[in-house]
Amino acid sequence: MSLADQPFYALDFSFWKRPYVRMFFHGRRVRFVATVNDTPSGATLIVWGMRDAAQDIPDGVRVLRIEDGFIRSVGLGADLIRPVSWVIDDLGIYFDATRPSRLENILAETVFDDISLQRAVALRQKIVASGLTKYNVGAGGWQRPPDSRRVILVPGQVETDASITYGAPEEVCPIRRNMNLLRAVREANPDAWVVYKPHPDVLAGLRLKGIDEDAALQWCDEQVIDASMGDLLGMVDEVHVITSLAGFEALLRGKSVTCYGQPFYAGWGLTTDMAPIERRTRHLALDELVAGALIEYPKYVSRMSGELTTPERALDELIAWRGQGGALPWWRKILRLVLQFHKR
Structure with missing residues (x-):
């Protein structure tokens, strides 16, 4: 059996x-x-995120870790909505900021x-113009305060999520909880209008x-519940995060971003980093970051064909998907109740 034929x-x-x-x-x-022990030596093992990270992997087993991509769906992954992008990392x-x-x-x-950068520019501009984000949820509106104060958005995260456990290592990142972040932003910016947006999985x-x-x-001065992240990001001046993807989405829109953890987009000269990452020494232009994060790294699957596709096609399909609108169908509402019950 050739390597390509091996499962x-x-x-x-x-x-x-x-x-x-x-x-x-x-x-x-x-x-x-x-179980890990069901994998033969010399095989390739696919693992979701950092699950089973503490387990001993048998010698000779190659591990591929997968996760949701940065432009994912219209709806929440925790709602079991199908993804259009995943990342596959060898x-x-x-x-995980603890290693490359x-x-x-x-x-x-x-x-x-030049071709990659031109694609990155076009993708970024289309994302911003269409208001796309990772999950594309939220239907309510939001307005800036009428005065001229700076507006700072603080996006909440799921505190037990691996993106904080591994993306804000305790030994170098003293701020690892939402309210500690919010308090630090408030104390450092007493004259700003501070907006807090809880994580959509928590709100659901x-x-x-x-x-x-x-x-x-x-x-904070205001807590925003139902406004879409895409709309919010277009109207604020700064975004302060632990490791939230909202920081990357803010960079796409030309916003100032301060990171208290060590997300993938920090350390390249585009963000203010409260916990610098010493091994990241290169300075990137924004569209180099976009090319790496949205073109080179993820894989995309078409909702129409079920086949691998380009980020451009996936973006078009997401825009069309979102345009269908509407609330959760009845069977998804029942499924959400079941999922909520199992989270208790």
Whole structure:
């Protein structure tokens, strides 16, 4: 059996994700296994995010870690909405700042040619013009305060998420909770209008609130619930994050971004970094970051054909998908209730 004919092994994937694993690994046979020990020596093992990171991987087993891409869907992954992009990483994973990932190596080493940069410019402009973000949820509006104060957006995160555990290492990042971040922003910017937006998974009841998150108004001027992130980012002046992807989305829109953790887009000269990453020494132009993060790193699958596709096609399909509008169908509302119950 040639290397191309050997199956990949996928560790402990739920039934709803299995068809997507096959789509994103198009052309490879995939066998789903329950434990690491079900993987033979010399095989390739597919693992979701940092799950099972503490387990001993058998000698000779190659690990591919996968995660949602940065332009994902119209709806939440925690709602089991299908993705249009995943990332596949053979070195680490993009949110793990404790070691290099494939994305970090792309950003540190790639000489982006004119064609890649032109594609990046067009993608960025289309994302901004259409208001696309990772999940594309939120239907309510928002208005800036009528005075001329600076407006700072603080996006909440799921505090138990691996993006904080690994993207804001405790030994170098003292701020790792939403309310600690909000308080730090308030104290450093007493004259600004500070807006806090809870994470959409938390608002949907699919993930747990952060510690003392109900006290957010003690440290901010306003809490925004239903406004879309795309609309919000267009109207604020600055975004302060731990590791939230909203910081990357803000950079696409030319906003000032301050990072208290070490997300993938920090350390390249585009952000103010409260916890600098010493090994990231290259200074990137914005569209070099875009080319690496949206073109070179992720894989995209068409909603129409189920086949691998380009970021440009995926973007067009997302815009069309979002344009269909409408609330969650009845069966998804029931599914959300089931998912909320299991999170308790």
